[in-house]
Amino acid sequence: MIVAVEYARGVELTHGGRITLRLANTSEQAVDYVGDIETTDGIFVVRARIAIQDGAVDIACEPSAAPDWLEQLCHAMLRGAWRASGGTRFPRRISRWRDRAGDDDAP
DSSP, X not given: OOOOOOOOOOSOOOSSEEEEEEXXXXXXXEEEEEEEEEETTEEEEEEEEEXXXXXXXXXXXXXXXXXXXXXXXXXXXXXXXXXXXXXXXXXXXXXXXXXXXXXXXXX
16 A cells, blocks of 8 residues: 655645655666645545656556546656656655646636
């Protein structure tokens, strides 16, 4: 079982989705992040790995897959971190909130 990194929560989520990742491990081959993807429907624990050589990203969520649009955002965030790092220095924390595109209930 994946256990999310404990940290203080900010504002309660009323719409959209929030992704928070923390650097868990680095090696010569890969960088690992753990954290969560939060929606108004629940929280998905996420574990992600970036291959240093080519920037390939692998994402696993529990207890089930997160909504596609948030997994795609997570993938894009991690690819951006890989490009910005030059394969050497990765951010300790990555956090983003996005309003769901086409969400008619958003304020």
